[in-house]
Amino acid sequence: MKYVVAEASEIEAGGRKIVTVAGRSIGVFNLDGEFFALRNRCPHQGGKLCEGKLWGVIRSERPGDFEYRPSREILCCPWHGWEFHVRTGQSWCAPERLRVRRYEVETVAGEEIAEAADTEALNVEHPDAPAPGMVKGPYTAETYPVTREGEYLVVEMPG
């Protein structure tokens, strides 16, 4: 089911609009002209994820050296600081947090085990990691396709 959620000009680059669609709170983000929608509910414990701050990607080789990619595509939940990629809904976290989670998923679906196994190389730097030492987390925020139809943004909701 498609819903018109905003005029395209309403959300400037780097901005967002939080709307209610089909009874769900959704955040629509403009990343440099591309639009993405996430559910405004953190998969961790239900915080209002889409009200969080956006961050870029930072890394460094030595003290005083800052290699900053100002993508501002990392959304940080205001409740517990879990970080999510706005494009994919993928979470990022400290490996220690994941170790606990990995233990939990060992008894569940094969696909989740495979995903957890990807994170075995805990200290391998991933180019999308928002900060040094972070790995892919266990959560994926719910995302929805956004299309621009003329002057309007349209979100497609499942069901």
Place this chain on the structure above:
Amino acid sequence: MIDADVHIPNPRLRELLPFLSEHWIEHFSNTLDKGASQQYYPPRSPVTGRGGGLGDLREAVFDRGGAEVAVASCLYAVDSIHNPDAAIALATATNDWQSREWLEREPRLRGSVVVPIQLPAAASEEVERHADRPGFVQVLIPVRTEHPLGSRHYHPLWKTIEQSGLVAAIHFGGAPVMPPTPTGWPSFFLEEYTAMAQVFATQLTSMIVEGVFDACPDLRVVFLESGFTWIPAHLWRMDKEWRNLRRLVPWVRRPPSDYFREHVRVGIQPLDAPPVPAQLLEVVEQLGSDDLLLFASDYPHVHACDAGERLLPLLPATLQRKIRDENARSLYRLPEGGVP
């Protein structure tokens, strides 16, 4: 067995005169300046013990103590001297004296380069002057300093120490212009001695967070007379804070506890023992690595709670062997099977 912490007594001024230039001999002879007089402990207290000469040390540390090699430091407080040129001259003289009177005469003894830490550039030059001299294996840095040891102020010195191949030995004490607690001047020795663990903790945090080990990935550090029972809880807290604040210090690419376990070793004397001795085992396990602790006697200083007697018998034989021998052998790159 390797003894990682024994002491050469502070030199009397007259013992240093043969190693000073005529200008400094005249200065110390004709003025009231008699060099460093600072003692960390009150005179005649058991922990102040000066020990005797080389013969006494040989007898206590090697013959009775059974050490194959002992790493010695001289706590002559050049960091308390405000005249910068006098501090440099006395540091150099102390090192030449240590080399001539102790290290050259006893090949089982290894030494520590004394530096004027209040003058980091001069300290670097002093390290370079002695780095290749036989006998010196480390640089002695008092844990109390004018600035946190991770500050950029000291980075060139860390680089020099790293490149020299020497170990940086951070030792209880120091006499900078700063108070010995993080909140100001205490009134009693009891407060100062207890607070020294917090000073070590602060220096550890500073060195990791301010990127000393990222700038100097081969730097090896040993904490001497720091105690170690405070370390696990401190690492838990540092790791926790890093998770939230790492973006501000992105050069810290791994949990701080990883840096500690990779770069820092800790002498076991003196020991802060819990009332129930078995609880020490939990702390040792919480350290998270068998490679960290080094046997140390702190000769000639006498402590109420002796780590060799209280801690080692509780531990499994393999860990005892690491603490008595292998960990220090690896840190100081001592050859297997005896001194050449």
